[in-house]
Amino acid sequence: xxxxxxxxxxxxxVDDGKSTLLGRLLYDAKxxxxxxxxxxxxxxxxxxxxxxxxxxxxxxxxxREQGITIDVAxxxxxxxxxxxxxxxxxxHEQYTRNMVTGASTADxxxxxxDVRHGLTGxxxxxxxxxxxxxxxHLVLVVNKLDLxxxxxxxxxxxxxxxxxxxxxxxxxxxxxxxxxxxxxDNVVTPSARAPWYAGPTLLGLLESLPGGxxxxxxxxxDPATPAxxxxxxxxxxxxxxxxxxxxxxxxxxxxxxxxxAPESSVAGFRFPVQYVVRAPxxxxxxxxxxVAGGTVRPGDDVIVLPSGRRTSVEAVETxxxxxxxxxxxxxxxxxxxxxVDVGRGDLIVAADGAPTPTRDIEATVCWLAEAxxxxxxxxxxxxxxITRAVVDAVTGVLEVTSGTLGPGDGLRxxxxxxxxxxTADPVPFDDYAQNRRTGxxxxxxxxxxxxxxxxxxxxxxxxxxxxxxxxxxxx
Amino acid sequence: xxxxVDTIAVVGPTALDDLESEAVYILREVVGQFERPVLLxxxxxxxxxMLHLAVKAYWPAPVxxxxxxxxxxxxFAEVVAFRDRRVAAAGVRLVVASVEDSIxxxxxxxxxxxxxxxxxxxxxxxxxxxxRFDAVLGGARRDEEKARAKERVFSLRxxxxxxxxxxxxxxxxxxxxxRHRPGEHVRVFPLSNWTELDVWAYIQxxxxxxxxxYFAHERKVFRRDGMWLADSAYLARRADEPLAxxxxxxxxxxxxxxxxxxxxxxxxxxxxxxxxxASRVTERGATRADDRASExxxxxxxxxxxx
Numbered sequence: 001x002x003x004x005x006x007x008x009x010x011x012x013x014v015d016d017g018k019s020t021l022l023g024r025l026l027y028d029a030k031x032x033x034x035x036x037x038x039x040x041x042x043x044x045x046x047x048x049x050x051x052x053x054x055x056x057x058x059x060x061x062x063x064r065e066q067g068i069t070i071d072v073a074x075x076x077x078x079x080x081x082x083x084x085x086x087x088x089x090x091x092h093e094q095y096t097r098n099m100v101t102g103a104s105t106a107d108x109x110x111x112x113x114d115v116r117h118g119l120t121g122x123x124x125x126x127x128x129x130x131x132x133x134x135x136x137h138l139v140l141v142v143n144k145l146d147l148x149x150x151x152x153x154x155x156x157x158x159x160x161x162x163x164x165x166x167x168x169x170x171x172x173x174x175x176x177x178x179x180x181x182x183x184x185d186n187v188v189t190p191s192a193r194a195p196w197y198a199g200p201t202l203l204g205l206l207e208s209l210p211g212g213x214x215x216x217x218x219x220x221x222d223p224a225t226p227a228x229x230x231x232x233x234x235x236x237x238x239x240x241x242x243x244x245x246x247x248x249x250x251x252x253x254x255x256x257x258x259x260x261a262p263e264s265s266v267a268g269f270r271f272p273v274q275y276v277v278r279a280p281x282x283x284x285x286x287x288x289x290x291v292a293g294g295t296v297r298p299g300d301d302v303i304v305l306p307s308g309r310r311t312s313v314e315a316v317e318t319x320x321x322x323x324x325x326x327x328x329x330x331x332x333x334x335x336x337x338x339x340v341d342v343g344r345g346d347l348i349v350a351a352d353g354a355p356t357p358t359r360d361i362e363a364t365v366c367w368l369a370e371a372x373x374x375x376x377x378x379x380x381x382x383x384x385x386i387t388r389a390v391v392d393a394v395t396g397v398l399e400v401t402s403g404t405l406g407p408g409d410g411l412r413x414x415x416x417x418x419x420x421x422x423t424a425d426p427v428p429f430d431d432y433a434q435n436r437r438t439g440x441x442x443x444x445x446x447x448x449x450x451x452x453x454x455x456x457x458x459x460x461x462x463x464x465x466x467x468x469x470x471x472x473x474x475x
Numbered sequence: 476x477x478x479x480v481d482t483i484a485v486v487g488p489t490a491l492d493d494l495e496s497e498a499v500y501i502l503r504e505v506v507g508q509f510e511r512p513v514l515l516x517x518x519x520x521x522x523x524x525m526l527h528l529a530v531k532a533y534w535p536a537p538v539x540x541x542x543x544x545x546x547x548x549x550x551f552a553e554v555v556a557f558r559d560r561r562v563a564a565a566g567v568r569l570v571v572a573s574v575e576d577s578i579x580x581x582x583x584x585x586x587x588x589x590x591x592x593x594x595x596x597x598x599x600x601x602x603x604x605x606x607r608f609d610a611v612l613g614g615a616r617r618d619e620e621k622a623r624a625k626e627r628v629f630s631l632r633x634x635x636x637x638x639x640x641x642x643x644x645x646x647x648x649x650x651x652x653x654r655h656r657p658g659e660h661v662r663v664f665p666l667s668n669w670t671e672l673d674v675w676a677y678i679q680x681x682x683x684x685x686x687x688x689y690f691a692h693e694r695k696v697f698r699r700d701g702m703w704l705a706d707s708a709y710l711a712r713r714a715d716e717p718l719a720x721x722x723x724x725x726x727x728x729x730x731x732x733x734x735x736x737x738x739x740x741x742x743x744x745x746x747x748x749x750x751x752x753a754s755r756v757t758e759r760g761a762t763r764a765d766d767r768a769s770e771x772x773x774x775x776x777x778x779x780x781x782x
Contacts, residue, residue: 004489005668071640073624074617076670083490085668097645104647274503279535288532290500290649319531330492331499331532344507368645381650384507440648449631449654454647 006211009087009102009135011126012112017143021112021181021202022075022088028188029077029203072102081207092122096400096414097368099126100454103133104440107211110139110202111162115148115178119161124401127162131169131461132364132416134436137209138166140176141202145194146183152196168403169462177202267434268350269294269302272383275344277333286317286333287342292383292437293430294350296334297325301351304342305428310351311338345385347428347438355438357426361457364398364432365419367411369445369452378452379444380423388424389443395420403462411453419455431458491677495528498665500649501628502532502612505663506539508653509610512663513570513603516542518558519728520685521614521666524674526565527683528665529612541568543608545599547591547730548575549709554728557686572602590733600636603660610653612663618670628667634658671726672751679744689747691724691739702735726751 012018077084087102089095103109109130113123130138140162148154159176166174177186178194179202185191188203200208270293277286296302300313314335316323326332334348342348349355367373373391380389397408398416411417432439443453505512514529516522529538542562562569577598578585585591603611617624627643629651644652653661666674678685696703697716704710706718710732723736724747741747 005493071625071643073621074668075624076618076668078670078672083673101645101647105649274500275507277533277536282535284535288503290496319534329496331496331503333534379654381652384504437648440650442647442650442652444652444654449652449656451644451647451652454645 004211005083005085006108006206006209007085007087007106008108008110008206009089009099009106009130010110010112011089011099011102011130012110012123012141012143016112016114016117016123017181018112019088021141021143021179021187022086024181024184024187025086025203026075026077028184029079072098079203079207084206093125094414096125096129096416097366097454099129100133100366100368100416103130103135104436104454106130106133106135108137108139108206108209109135110141110206112141112143113158113162115142115144115154115158118158119165121401123162124165127166127171128169128400128403129416131166131171132366132456134433134456134461136211138171138174139202139205140174141179142176143179143181145178145185146180150178150191150193152194155194155197175199175205177205267293267355267430267438268353269296269300269348270350270383270430270435270438271296271302271334271348272385272438273342273344273346273348274384276342286335287348288331288333289348289384290331291326291328293328293435295325295327296332298322302336302348303351303354304340305347305349305354306357306426307341307346309338309340311336311340313337345383347383347385349428355428355430357428359423359426361419361421361423361427361429362395362459363419363421363441363455363457364416364460365411365443365453365455366416367413367453369450370413371445371452372413373411373453377446379446380421380427380441380455381444382427382429382441383438385425385427386444387427390422392420392422394418398460403460405460418460421455429457432456433458433461491673491680494669494673495531495677497649497668498528499532501651501663501665502529504629504651504653505610505612506533508651509661511606511608512540512610512612513543513606513608514538514540514612515614516544516558516562516569517728518544518554518561518686519614520674520678520689521616523561523683523685524666524669524677525612525614526561526567527681530565538565538567541570543570543572543602543606543611545572545595545602546574547595548573549591549707549731551686551688551705551725551728551731553688554686557684561684570602570606572598574598577601590730592730592733596636603636608660609655610661610663612665614666615664616666616669616671616674626664626667628664629653630662630664631655632660632662636660638662672748675744675748675751679748685744686728688725688728691722691742693720694723694736695719696721696723696736703738704733704735705731707731 010018010022071090073088075086075088077086087106089099089102111123111126111130113119127138140159142155142158145155155178162176163174177199178197179186181187185193186197186201188201190201269291271289272292273287274289277288278284296313296316298313298315301310302313303310314337316326317333317335323332336342373394375391378389378391379386394409394411394417396405396418397411399406400416405418408417430438439457441455441457442451443455444450445452514525516526526542533539544558574583574591574594577583577594582601583594583597585594615623615626617626622640625640627646629644629646630638631644632638655661695706695718697706697712697718699716703721703723706712712718721738722740724739724741725734725736727734739750741750
């Protein structure tokens with residue numbers, strides 16, 4: 001049993017009972033302490049309601065006043081088998097950016113449905129965002145089974161509809177758990193009310209998922225648990241039709257096509273350099289950073305990007321001593337065999353399969369700022385490098401619930417779209433499908449310093465059908 | 476039923492290694508992105524872990540910035556002695572920003588009988604301006620309090636030092652954005668994802684020294700607001716607050732006038748871990764009078780610029 005850290009994002013709305021589910025998970029797994037419970041009980045009484053577990057996670061005054069979750073809240077839970085970081089993200093469409101934020105670091109995403117409402121537009125959006133951000137594992141929790149008398153066929157109908165939908169995003173065999181968050185059934189404690197359900201509780205399932213420190217930042221490393229498949233060389237990349245449809249009007253929303261090809265490979269060793277460590281009195285020169293993919297060992301051949309200089313790793317070092325190897329997520333200092341020019345922002349990569357630095361990028365972007373995208377200059381941060389970037393064109397706006405690309409030439413807050421960007425310096429992007437850390441970037445507004453967009457290099461995770469104007473042939 | 480042994484076992488080497496690597500990455504980002512960082516160091520357990528992580532992060536070079544203690548003047552003598560010893564051993568410069576100096580300068584008014592904890596905010600912000608610090612590293616954790624659960628790792632403060640929870644920057648992947656305008660600064664919290672139990676497990680694993688008041692000892696205390704407060708020259712007891720001799724320890728180290736002790740017999744780090752694992756009260760709920768003022772007490776203080 002892994003005892004690593006598992007980062008979990010939860011999505012769902014207040015109406016689905018998401019805060020109650022999290023409150024239940026924390027409470028039943030003893031992640032909540034008595035004074036927190038006392039505070040919740042007192043606040044519940046002031047609102048004239050029964051014990052409201054959602055108050056455990058809604059931490060800001062405005063959230064409690066409005067009864068909604070506004071911001072990502074991080075909660076911590078330790079079971080006898082695992083430590084969890086829970087990113088609790090709001091469900092409403094106007095907070096899409098928060099869900100993107102929570103999903104960006106998640107090893108698993110828990111999507112919550114109300115059994116009475118089934119698959120709603122909102123839950124479709126949650127699943128699509130998890131797929132876009134390539135969260136390796138998706139878990140469905142069907143809540144409020146007590147309100148349908150624990151009827152198995154109702155649960156099966158909802159779970160099947162969800163599974164059919166997310167199959168289009170590349171998620172197969174998604175586990176579904178029948179739950180009553182209010183009463184605690186199947187959250188931490190197995191329920192006696194659903195004898196027809198033989199699967200694990202939510203906590204039990206999360207304890208058993210692969211992931212965490214050893215493979216964070218990459219997807220699809222575990223063949224037993226399919227990650228969202230990537231269409232790296234799919235026949236219908238979303239960008240192919242991008243130039244023709246600026247004035248197109250949507251016709252019909254089609255379900256996203258099943259991915260054309262499974263993920264073929266995962267990028268090798270990646271190491272963004274944070275800074276150069278010097279200790280002159282010891283004649284020491286090393287490169288500080290955190291392994292962002294793969295594993296490094298002394299003697300490995302590496303290439304420094306973007307310069308392309310080739311050398312090898314002399315030593316992998318830490319305060320606690322030299323290491324025989326360091327895997328993804330580990331912070332170390334690398335010493336290289338040759339005196340090469342390396343500084344903050346450079347990317348040290350395995351000599352085999354090194355990405356090609358490029359100045360032209362096609363990417364999926366979620367717009368995070370109140371002010372809409374203005375074609376023009378932004379700062380782009382990729383790994384530890386900041387460079388200038390120009391947004392050439394918005395080539396489509398994603399209709400997130402259906403996975404289709406619609407026309408559009410701009411992006412507003414919470415929009416997700418396809419962009420063409422040009423950077424001032426060549427940037428060694430990986431396809432986001434191959435490495436979530438070296439495939440990702442953010443855009444920064446140069447004057448305010450604000451983070452305005454989250455970007456993922458490469459094609460969409462599914463072969464998105466593009467809507468075309470009625471009566472005209474697709475270009 | 477979760478047994479105590481099970482609960483201790485959860486903090487396995489892998490989870491602690493992951494937390495350590497994340498914190499080291501964050502500390503190194505600070506050196507990569509800022510000109511004039513400072514690390515807040517009170518001598519408490521979180522700042523002890525922070526200093527140790529900083530030593531590891533920048534090895535084999537020394538920690539490249541000073542430490543700062545925002546000193547209310549109402550200290551536990553044992554903690555100040557520990558602070559000075561630890562700072563000397565690390566070979567790092569310590570800046571002491573004194574609330575008493577702020578009072579003497581008329582920046583804040585001392586109100587006898589009340590805690591000086593809220594006054595720290597003015598002293599802290601004045602020191603940030605005076606030293607032109609652009610990154611202020613703190614040991615705050617998201618598990619401490621519900622407003623802190625919403626805090627970013629890199630948290631921008633405006634030129635008045637204020638935190639606006641509704642205008643926080645989204646923080647994606649590990650692409651921490653420390654850009655700020657002149658006069659603004661960024662608070663950085665490398666221990667964001669640690670819990671109290673993680674901190675103690677790390678102290679045990681790394682064999683870090685902590686001030687003696689974290690361990691059970693006999694102390695003259697009196698009861699106020701459901702907490703044991705230390706008998707000290709800084710705090711007047713009321714007639715209905717008799718002194719008692721109790722075996723206590725501190726779960727947090729702060730201003731002596733508002734930091735409560737808990738009854739405990741834990742004499743080793745291992746015993747503290749067992750006690751924390753079995754505890755049913757958060758450390759702030761148990762020991763911080765200032766957080767009990769209202770449902771949003773911490774949020775309000777954070778907005779004003781508190782750590």
